Amino acid sequence: MKKSIAVGGGLVALIISAATAFIVVARPFDSPLVKACEEIFKMQLRSPSGYSRVDAIDSIQPITIREWVYLTRPDRLTEDPLTERQAKRMEEAGQVPAWLTTYVEYDAPNAYGTPIRGTIECKYLSKDSSPRDASRYDIVVNGKTLLEWLKG
Structure with a gap:
């Protein structure tokens, strides 16, 4: 026994x-926003295996549907029928668009191998105040999109 x-x-x-x-x-x-943010940021590190997250803080800044439409399609006028239909659908669905911002504090080795602590700012424009649709193609990390990071 x-x-x-x-x-x-x-x-x-x-x-x-x-x-x-x-x-x-x-x-x-982890939220998809944090995962995508770290994925993009690790591409820039000399030693991604040395990266270690310390903390992640989220914030939400609600915006109007008109602001969301303008930010996602700045080349279109507010009187555009397609834009008007999309705005109406969002209002009917009760969606509240927002800027989602995550600040990730991390430790990573510098060029000499000495660990340093830094902060990453990740922004995502969400149509429903949720990070669930965030991907590395939709977020801005430290002021740059994925394409801008890849260009150097």
Whole structure:
């Protein structure tokens, strides 16, 4: 009886430690905005494996539907029928567009291998105040889009 309790207790401890390690390493509950932000930023590092997130802080700045339409399609007039239909659909659906901003504090080695601490600013223009549709193609990291980062 004592042997089975010891084995059962050891198994429970193993499962708990494995689950804790998975959560710490894999971070399964990160928002798509944080994941995409880190993915783009790591492309710029000399040693991406040395990157380590310290903290992430989110903020939401609601905007009007008209502002969202203007920011997503600045070449179109507000009287454009297509723009008007899209704005009406958003109003009917009760969508509240917003700028989502995440500040990620990180540690990473510099060119000499010395760890430094820095902050990344990631911005995403959401049509429904949610980061669920954020991808690396839609966000701005430290003032640059993915294409601008790739150009150098």
